[in-house]
Amino acid sequence: MEAQFSESLKQSLAASLSPDSNMRQQAEAFIAEAQRRPDYCSSLLEVAGDTTIDPNISLAAAVLLGQCVEYHWKYRTPEQAEKISVAGFRYIIIDENDKTHVRTNIVGKMFNCVDSRISKQFVRSIITICRFDYPDKWPTLLNDVSNAL
Helix, strand or coil, rough: CCCHHHHHHHHHHHHHHCEEEEEEEEHHHHHHHHHHCCCCCHHHHHHCCCCCCHHHHHHHHHHHHHHHHHHCCCCCCHHHHHHHCCCCCCCCCCCCCHHHHHHHHHHHHHHHHCHHHHHHHHHHHHHHHHHHHHHCCCCCHHHHHHHHH
């Protein structure tokens, strides 16, 4: 995850919460474009788990991560996505390195989280990831949970 992108993402998440519709629209455009980055989910996870920033920004990142996982985690290849997605749906193929980073770190972030609203979003993502990746692509899940306890 590159620091400049992380800062831009935090600023955009903050702006997306603004009452100013122009700021919100610009922020939403940035976030929509950022979804195509190979480190998008990892970046959201890191921002969501950052206890040094405004908790509302972290919560916004956690919600976006949950949405991305819910809507796009299942897609492995463009061919498979075309087959199973609804016509006209703009699917995203999440980079495998990005998925690995999320699987490796999300359980620890959930257990270290002090904001229950953010923890609930992590749980939402973990449940969805489990549906698609456990045990084949996430064989360390049980160890991750026991190590985090």
